Amino acid sequence: MTITRRQLLTTTPVLLSACSAPPRTPPAPPAGLAAGEQRPWQLEDERFWIWLPREYGQRIEAWPLLVFLHGSGERGTDLEKVKVHGPPKLVAQGSAYPCVLVSPQLEDGARWDPERLHRLLGALKARLNIDPRRCVGTGLSMGGFGMWQWACAYPHDLAAIAPVCGFGDPAKVAAMRNVPVRAYHGDQDSVVPLAPHIACVEALRAAGGTASLTVYPGVGHDSWTPAYQDPELLPWLLSQRQT
Known part of the structure:
Protein backbone atom coordinates (compact mmCIF):
# COMPACT_ATOMS: atom_id res chain seq x y z
CA MET A 1 0.00 0.00 0.00
CA THR A 2 2.84 2.37 0.74
CA ILE A 3 4.25 1.99 -2.76
CA THR A 4 0.84 2.46 -4.38
CA ARG A 5 0.16 5.55 -2.29
CA ARG A 6 3.49 7.14 -3.26
CA GLN A 7 2.79 6.46 -6.91
CA LEU A 8 -0.55 8.22 -6.65
CA LEU A 9 0.98 11.19 -4.86
CA THR A 10 3.64 11.66 -7.54
CA THR A 11 1.42 11.13 -10.56
CA THR A 12 -1.77 12.91 -9.54
CA PRO A 13 -0.38 16.50 -9.74
CA VAL A 14 0.92 15.81 -13.25
CA LEU A 15 -2.47 14.58 -14.36
CA LEU A 16 -4.23 17.56 -12.81
CA SER A 17 -1.75 19.94 -14.47
CA ALA A 18 -2.32 18.37 -17.89
CA CYS A 19 -6.10 18.51 -17.51
CA SER A 20 -6.07 22.14 -16.43
CA ALA A 21 -3.92 23.45 -19.33
CA PRO A 22 -5.89 26.07 -21.34
CA PRO A 23 -6.60 25.29 -25.01
CA ARG A 24 -4.30 26.95 -27.54
CA THR A 25 -5.78 29.48 -29.95
CA PRO A 26 -4.40 30.33 -33.41
CA PRO A 27 -2.41 33.60 -33.51
CA ALA A 28 -4.39 36.43 -35.10
CA PRO A 29 -2.91 38.62 -37.87
CA PRO A 30 -0.99 41.64 -36.53
CA GLN A 42 6.95 47.99 -42.23
CA LEU A 43 9.39 46.35 -39.80
CA GLU A 44 13.01 47.20 -38.94
CA ASP A 45 12.74 50.27 -41.22
CA GLU A 46 12.03 47.95 -44.15
CA ARG A 47 8.98 48.61 -46.33
CA PHE A 48 7.34 45.64 -48.03
CA TRP A 49 4.21 43.96 -49.27
CA ILE A 50 2.99 41.06 -47.17
CA TRP A 51 0.44 38.40 -48.04
CA LEU A 52 -1.11 36.25 -45.33
CA PRO A 53 -2.82 32.99 -46.35
CA ARG A 54 -6.61 32.95 -46.14
CA GLU A 55 -6.45 30.45 -43.28
CA TYR A 56 -3.98 32.53 -41.27
CA GLY A 57 -5.48 32.95 -37.82
CA GLN A 58 -7.52 29.76 -38.16
CA ARG A 59 -4.85 27.19 -37.38
CA ILE A 60 -2.19 26.83 -34.70
CA GLU A 61 0.47 25.31 -36.97
CA ALA A 62 3.12 27.76 -38.15
CA TRP A 63 3.25 28.83 -41.81
CA PRO A 64 6.13 28.67 -44.29
CA LEU A 65 7.59 32.02 -45.33
CA LEU A 66 8.60 33.03 -48.88
CA VAL A 67 10.73 36.17 -49.31
CA PHE A 68 10.85 37.72 -52.80
CA LEU A 69 13.63 40.12 -53.86
CA HIS A 70 12.87 42.40 -56.82
CA GLY A 71 15.25 43.59 -59.53
CA SER A 72 17.02 46.92 -59.96
CA GLY A 73 14.15 48.52 -61.87
CA HIS A 85 6.94 40.89 -61.53
CA GLY A 86 7.08 37.61 -59.67
CA PRO A 87 5.07 36.31 -56.72
CA PRO A 88 3.64 39.68 -55.52
CA LYS A 89 2.32 40.26 -59.05
CA LEU A 90 0.72 36.80 -59.14
CA VAL A 91 -0.89 37.32 -55.73
CA ALA A 92 -2.20 40.71 -56.85
CA GLN A 93 -3.74 38.93 -59.84
CA GLY A 94 -5.57 36.47 -57.60
CA SER A 95 -3.16 33.64 -56.79
CA ALA A 96 -3.67 32.41 -53.23
CA TYR A 97 -0.23 31.40 -52.01
CA GLU A 115 22.72 41.80 -43.02
CA ARG A 116 19.52 43.79 -43.66
CA LEU A 117 17.71 40.70 -44.89
CA HIS A 118 18.87 38.72 -41.86
CA ARG A 119 17.49 41.41 -39.52
CA LEU A 120 14.21 41.55 -41.42
CA LEU A 121 13.83 37.78 -41.19
CA GLY A 122 14.35 37.91 -37.43
CA ALA A 123 11.70 40.61 -37.08
CA LEU A 124 9.23 38.63 -39.19
CA LYS A 125 9.76 35.49 -37.09
CA ALA A 126 9.12 37.52 -33.93
CA ARG A 127 5.87 39.06 -35.16
CA LEU A 128 4.28 36.35 -37.29
CA ASN A 129 3.26 32.71 -36.96
CA ILE A 130 6.16 31.49 -39.12
CA ASP A 131 7.89 28.10 -39.11
CA PRO A 132 11.61 28.93 -38.73
CA ARG A 133 12.51 25.67 -40.50
CA ARG A 134 10.53 26.61 -43.63
CA CYS A 135 11.79 30.08 -44.60
CA VAL A 136 12.65 30.13 -48.32
CA GLY A 137 13.52 32.81 -50.85
CA THR A 138 13.47 33.75 -54.51
CA GLY A 139 14.53 36.79 -56.48
CA LEU A 140 15.08 37.99 -60.03
CA SER A 141 18.06 39.70 -61.64
CA MET A 142 19.55 41.87 -58.86
CA GLY A 143 17.24 39.95 -56.52
CA GLY A 144 18.76 36.71 -57.82
CA PHE A 145 22.19 38.03 -56.87
CA GLY A 146 20.74 38.98 -53.49
CA MET A 147 19.46 35.47 -52.84
CA TRP A 148 22.82 33.85 -53.55
CA GLN A 149 24.60 36.40 -51.34
CA TRP A 150 22.10 36.03 -48.49
CA ALA A 151 22.34 32.24 -48.50
CA CYS A 152 26.16 32.39 -48.50
CA ALA A 153 26.34 34.92 -45.67
CA TYR A 154 23.59 33.38 -43.49
CA PRO A 155 23.16 29.76 -44.60
CA ALA A 171 34.27 30.74 -54.34
CA LYS A 172 31.78 31.29 -51.49
CA VAL A 173 28.93 28.86 -52.21
CA ALA A 174 30.47 26.04 -50.17
CA ALA A 175 29.17 27.88 -47.10
CA MET A 176 25.58 27.22 -48.27
CA ARG A 177 26.03 23.57 -49.24
CA ASN A 178 23.01 22.66 -47.08
CA VAL A 179 20.71 25.14 -48.87
CA PRO A 180 19.10 23.50 -51.93
CA VAL A 181 18.90 25.67 -55.06
CA ARG A 182 16.47 25.66 -57.97
CA ALA A 183 17.79 28.27 -60.42
CA TYR A 184 16.51 29.66 -63.73
CA HIS A 185 18.13 31.57 -66.62
CA GLY A 186 17.65 32.40 -70.30
CA ASP A 187 20.43 31.34 -72.68
CA GLN A 188 20.16 34.63 -74.60
CA PRO A 196 28.49 32.69 -64.25
CA HIS A 197 25.21 31.16 -63.09
CA ILE A 198 26.30 27.78 -64.44
CA ALA A 199 29.63 28.17 -62.63
CA CYS A 200 27.83 28.93 -59.37
CA VAL A 201 25.56 25.89 -59.63
CA GLU A 202 28.47 23.62 -60.53
CA ALA A 203 30.55 24.94 -57.63
CA LEU A 204 27.71 24.27 -55.19
CA ARG A 205 27.34 20.71 -56.49
CA ALA A 206 31.10 20.19 -56.20
CA ALA A 207 30.89 21.32 -52.56
CA GLY A 208 28.28 18.65 -51.84
CA GLY A 209 25.21 20.82 -52.27
CA THR A 210 22.00 20.22 -54.22
CA ALA A 211 21.31 22.51 -57.16
CA SER A 212 19.45 22.51 -60.46
CA LEU A 213 19.47 25.09 -63.25
CA THR A 214 16.67 25.40 -65.79
CA VAL A 215 17.87 27.14 -68.96
CA TYR A 216 15.27 28.56 -71.34
CA PRO A 217 16.41 28.40 -75.00
CA GLY A 218 15.95 31.63 -76.93
CA VAL A 219 14.97 33.61 -73.81
CA GLY A 220 16.73 36.84 -72.87
CA HIS A 221 16.78 38.59 -69.52
CA ASP A 222 13.09 37.99 -68.85
CA SER A 223 13.43 34.42 -67.65
CA TRP A 224 11.28 35.31 -64.63
CA THR A 225 8.03 35.08 -66.62
CA PRO A 226 8.45 31.37 -67.45
CA ALA A 227 10.21 30.67 -64.15
CA TYR A 228 7.35 31.90 -61.98
CA GLN A 229 4.89 30.04 -64.20
CA ASP A 230 6.71 26.78 -63.48
CA PRO A 231 4.02 24.71 -61.70
CA GLU A 232 6.70 22.81 -59.77
CA LEU A 233 8.52 25.85 -58.34
CA LEU A 234 6.26 26.88 -55.46
CA PRO A 235 5.52 23.29 -54.32
CA TRP A 236 9.26 22.59 -54.36
CA LEU A 237 10.08 25.67 -52.30
CA LEU A 238 7.37 24.99 -49.74
CA SER A 239 8.37 21.34 -49.38
CA GLN A 240 11.86 22.29 -48.16
CA ARG A 241 12.66 22.10 -44.44
CA GLN A 242 15.82 22.70 -42.51
CA THR A 243 16.97 19.68 -40.51
Whole structure:
Protein backbone atom coordinates (compact mmCIF):
# COMPACT_ATOMS: atom_id res chain seq x y z
CA MET A 1 0.00 0.00 0.00
CA THR A 2 2.84 2.37 0.74
CA ILE A 3 4.25 1.99 -2.76
CA THR A 4 0.84 2.46 -4.38
CA ARG A 5 0.16 5.55 -2.29
CA ARG A 6 3.49 7.14 -3.26
CA GLN A 7 2.79 6.46 -6.91
CA LEU A 8 -0.55 8.22 -6.65
CA LEU A 9 0.98 11.19 -4.86
CA THR A 10 3.64 11.66 -7.54
CA THR A 11 1.42 11.13 -10.56
CA THR A 12 -1.77 12.91 -9.54
CA PRO A 13 -0.38 16.50 -9.74
CA VAL A 14 0.92 15.81 -13.25
CA LEU A 15 -2.47 14.58 -14.36
CA LEU A 16 -4.23 17.56 -12.81
CA SER A 17 -1.75 19.94 -14.47
CA ALA A 18 -2.32 18.37 -17.89
CA CYS A 19 -6.10 18.51 -17.51
CA SER A 20 -6.07 22.14 -16.43
CA ALA A 21 -3.92 23.45 -19.33
CA PRO A 22 -5.89 26.07 -21.34
CA PRO A 23 -6.60 25.29 -25.01
CA ARG A 24 -4.30 26.95 -27.54
CA THR A 25 -5.78 29.48 -29.95
CA PRO A 26 -4.40 30.33 -33.41
CA PRO A 27 -2.41 33.60 -33.51
CA ALA A 28 -4.39 36.43 -35.10
CA PRO A 29 -2.91 38.62 -37.87
CA PRO A 30 -0.99 41.64 -36.53
CA ALA A 31 -2.77 44.99 -36.53
CA GLY A 32 -3.05 46.40 -40.03
CA LEU A 33 -2.87 43.03 -41.76
CA ALA A 34 -5.63 40.68 -42.89
CA ALA A 35 -5.72 37.04 -43.91
CA GLY A 36 -6.21 36.55 -47.64
CA GLU A 37 -4.92 40.03 -48.53
CA GLN A 38 -1.62 41.54 -49.70
CA ARG A 39 -0.97 44.75 -47.80
CA PRO A 40 1.92 47.18 -47.22
CA TRP A 41 3.73 46.84 -43.89
CA GLN A 42 6.95 47.99 -42.23
CA LEU A 43 9.39 46.35 -39.80
CA GLU A 44 13.01 47.20 -38.94
CA ASP A 45 12.74 50.27 -41.22
CA GLU A 46 12.03 47.95 -44.15
CA ARG A 47 8.98 48.61 -46.33
CA PHE A 48 7.34 45.64 -48.03
CA TRP A 49 4.21 43.96 -49.27
CA ILE A 50 2.99 41.06 -47.17
CA TRP A 51 0.44 38.40 -48.04
CA LEU A 52 -1.11 36.25 -45.33
CA PRO A 53 -2.82 32.99 -46.35
CA ARG A 54 -6.61 32.95 -46.14
CA GLU A 55 -6.45 30.45 -43.28
CA TYR A 56 -3.98 32.53 -41.27
CA GLY A 57 -5.48 32.95 -37.82
CA GLN A 58 -7.52 29.76 -38.16
CA ARG A 59 -4.85 27.19 -37.38
CA ILE A 60 -2.19 26.83 -34.70
CA GLU A 61 0.47 25.31 -36.97
CA ALA A 62 3.12 27.76 -38.15
CA TRP A 63 3.25 28.83 -41.81
CA PRO A 64 6.13 28.67 -44.29
CA LEU A 65 7.59 32.02 -45.33
CA LEU A 66 8.60 33.03 -48.88
CA VAL A 67 10.73 36.17 -49.31
CA PHE A 68 10.85 37.72 -52.80
CA LEU A 69 13.63 40.12 -53.86
CA HIS A 70 12.87 42.40 -56.82
CA GLY A 71 15.25 43.59 -59.53
CA SER A 72 17.02 46.92 -59.96
CA GLY A 73 14.15 48.52 -61.87
CA GLU A 74 11.74 48.26 -58.94
CA ARG A 75 13.80 50.29 -56.46
CA GLY A 76 12.47 53.58 -55.09
CA THR A 77 9.62 54.78 -52.89
CA ASP A 78 6.63 53.61 -54.94
CA LEU A 79 5.79 50.26 -53.39
CA GLU A 80 3.46 49.45 -56.30
CA LYS A 81 6.53 48.87 -58.49
CA VAL A 82 7.37 45.74 -56.46
CA LYS A 83 4.24 44.08 -57.83
CA VAL A 84 5.21 44.31 -61.50
CA HIS A 85 6.94 40.89 -61.53
CA GLY A 86 7.08 37.61 -59.67
CA PRO A 87 5.07 36.31 -56.72
CA PRO A 88 3.64 39.68 -55.52
CA LYS A 89 2.32 40.26 -59.05
CA LEU A 90 0.72 36.80 -59.14
CA VAL A 91 -0.89 37.32 -55.73
CA ALA A 92 -2.20 40.71 -56.85
CA GLN A 93 -3.74 38.93 -59.84
CA GLY A 94 -5.57 36.47 -57.60
CA SER A 95 -3.16 33.64 -56.79
CA ALA A 96 -3.67 32.41 -53.23
CA TYR A 97 -0.23 31.40 -52.01
CA PRO A 98 -0.34 28.82 -49.16
CA CYS A 99 2.40 30.65 -47.28
CA VAL A 100 3.32 34.04 -45.90
CA LEU A 101 4.80 36.09 -48.77
CA VAL A 102 7.02 39.09 -48.01
CA SER A 103 8.27 41.35 -50.83
CA PRO A 104 10.51 44.20 -49.57
CA GLN A 105 11.58 47.24 -51.57
CA LEU A 106 15.02 48.82 -51.83
CA GLU A 107 15.57 52.55 -51.98
CA ASP A 108 17.06 54.10 -55.16
CA GLY A 109 20.68 53.10 -55.72
CA ALA A 110 20.72 50.40 -53.02
CA ARG A 111 21.56 46.73 -53.42
CA TRP A 112 20.37 43.76 -51.43
CA ASP A 113 22.41 43.46 -48.24
CA PRO A 114 22.50 40.08 -46.42
CA GLU A 115 22.72 41.80 -43.02
CA ARG A 116 19.52 43.79 -43.66
CA LEU A 117 17.71 40.70 -44.89
CA HIS A 118 18.87 38.72 -41.86
CA ARG A 119 17.49 41.41 -39.52
CA LEU A 120 14.21 41.55 -41.42
CA LEU A 121 13.83 37.78 -41.19
CA GLY A 122 14.35 37.91 -37.43
CA ALA A 123 11.70 40.61 -37.08
CA LEU A 124 9.23 38.63 -39.19
CA LYS A 125 9.76 35.49 -37.09
CA ALA A 126 9.12 37.52 -33.93
CA ARG A 127 5.87 39.06 -35.16
CA LEU A 128 4.28 36.35 -37.29
CA ASN A 129 3.26 32.71 -36.96
CA ILE A 130 6.16 31.49 -39.12
CA ASP A 131 7.89 28.10 -39.11
CA PRO A 132 11.61 28.93 -38.73
CA ARG A 133 12.51 25.67 -40.50
CA ARG A 134 10.53 26.61 -43.63
CA CYS A 135 11.79 30.08 -44.60
CA VAL A 136 12.65 30.13 -48.32
CA GLY A 137 13.52 32.81 -50.85
CA THR A 138 13.47 33.75 -54.51
CA GLY A 139 14.53 36.79 -56.48
CA LEU A 140 15.08 37.99 -60.03
CA SER A 141 18.06 39.70 -61.64
CA MET A 142 19.55 41.87 -58.86
CA GLY A 143 17.24 39.95 -56.52
CA GLY A 144 18.76 36.71 -57.82
CA PHE A 145 22.19 38.03 -56.87
CA GLY A 146 20.74 38.98 -53.49
CA MET A 147 19.46 35.47 -52.84
CA TRP A 148 22.82 33.85 -53.55
CA GLN A 149 24.60 36.40 -51.34
CA TRP A 150 22.10 36.03 -48.49
CA ALA A 151 22.34 32.24 -48.50
CA CYS A 152 26.16 32.39 -48.50
CA ALA A 153 26.34 34.92 -45.67
CA TYR A 154 23.59 33.38 -43.49
CA PRO A 155 23.16 29.76 -44.60
CA HIS A 156 20.99 28.95 -41.57
CA ASP A 157 18.37 31.58 -42.49
CA LEU A 158 16.89 29.82 -45.50
CA ALA A 159 15.74 26.29 -46.20
CA ALA A 160 16.04 26.76 -49.99
CA ILE A 161 16.36 29.45 -52.65
CA ALA A 162 15.22 29.92 -56.26
CA PRO A 163 17.36 32.61 -57.93
CA VAL A 164 16.25 33.78 -61.37
CA CYS A 165 18.73 35.34 -63.86
CA GLY A 166 21.26 36.11 -61.14
CA PHE A 167 24.36 34.43 -59.76
CA GLY A 168 26.65 34.42 -56.75
CA ASP A 169 30.34 33.95 -56.05
CA PRO A 170 31.43 30.38 -56.86
CA ALA A 171 34.27 30.74 -54.34
CA LYS A 172 31.78 31.29 -51.49
CA VAL A 173 28.93 28.86 -52.21
CA ALA A 174 30.47 26.04 -50.17
CA ALA A 175 29.17 27.88 -47.10
CA MET A 176 25.58 27.22 -48.27
CA ARG A 177 26.03 23.57 -49.24
CA ASN A 178 23.01 22.66 -47.08
CA VAL A 179 20.71 25.14 -48.87
CA PRO A 180 19.10 23.50 -51.93
CA VAL A 181 18.90 25.67 -55.06
CA ARG A 182 16.47 25.66 -57.97
CA ALA A 183 17.79 28.27 -60.42
CA TYR A 184 16.51 29.66 -63.73
CA HIS A 185 18.13 31.57 -66.62
CA GLY A 186 17.65 32.40 -70.30
CA ASP A 187 20.43 31.34 -72.68
CA GLN A 188 20.16 34.63 -74.60
CA ASP A 189 20.42 36.89 -71.54
CA SER A 190 22.63 39.84 -72.50
CA VAL A 191 22.10 41.69 -69.19
CA VAL A 192 23.13 38.94 -66.78
CA PRO A 193 25.17 36.29 -68.62
CA LEU A 194 24.31 32.63 -68.20
CA ALA A 195 27.88 31.31 -67.79
CA PRO A 196 28.49 32.69 -64.25
CA HIS A 197 25.21 31.16 -63.09
CA ILE A 198 26.30 27.78 -64.44
CA ALA A 199 29.63 28.17 -62.63
CA CYS A 200 27.83 28.93 -59.37
CA VAL A 201 25.56 25.89 -59.63
CA GLU A 202 28.47 23.62 -60.53
CA ALA A 203 30.55 24.94 -57.63
CA LEU A 204 27.71 24.27 -55.19
CA ARG A 205 27.34 20.71 -56.49
CA ALA A 206 31.10 20.19 -56.20
CA ALA A 207 30.89 21.32 -52.56
CA GLY A 208 28.28 18.65 -51.84
CA GLY A 209 25.21 20.82 -52.27
CA THR A 210 22.00 20.22 -54.22
CA ALA A 211 21.31 22.51 -57.16
CA SER A 212 19.45 22.51 -60.46
CA LEU A 213 19.47 25.09 -63.25
CA THR A 214 16.67 25.40 -65.79
CA VAL A 215 17.87 27.14 -68.96
CA TYR A 216 15.27 28.56 -71.34
CA PRO A 217 16.41 28.40 -75.00
CA GLY A 218 15.95 31.63 -76.93
CA VAL A 219 14.97 33.61 -73.81
CA GLY A 220 16.73 36.84 -72.87
CA HIS A 221 16.78 38.59 -69.52
CA ASP A 222 13.09 37.99 -68.85
CA SER A 223 13.43 34.42 -67.65
CA TRP A 224 11.28 35.31 -64.63
CA THR A 225 8.03 35.08 -66.62
CA PRO A 226 8.45 31.37 -67.45
CA ALA A 227 10.21 30.67 -64.15
CA TYR A 228 7.35 31.90 -61.98
CA GLN A 229 4.89 30.04 -64.20
CA ASP A 230 6.71 26.78 -63.48
CA PRO A 231 4.02 24.71 -61.70
CA GLU A 232 6.70 22.81 -59.77
CA LEU A 233 8.52 25.85 -58.34
CA LEU A 234 6.26 26.88 -55.46
CA PRO A 235 5.52 23.29 -54.32
CA TRP A 236 9.26 22.59 -54.36
CA LEU A 237 10.08 25.67 -52.30
CA LEU A 238 7.37 24.99 -49.74
CA SER A 239 8.37 21.34 -49.38
CA GLN A 240 11.86 22.29 -48.16
CA ARG A 241 12.66 22.10 -44.44
CA GLN A 242 15.82 22.70 -42.51
CA THR A 243 16.97 19.68 -40.51
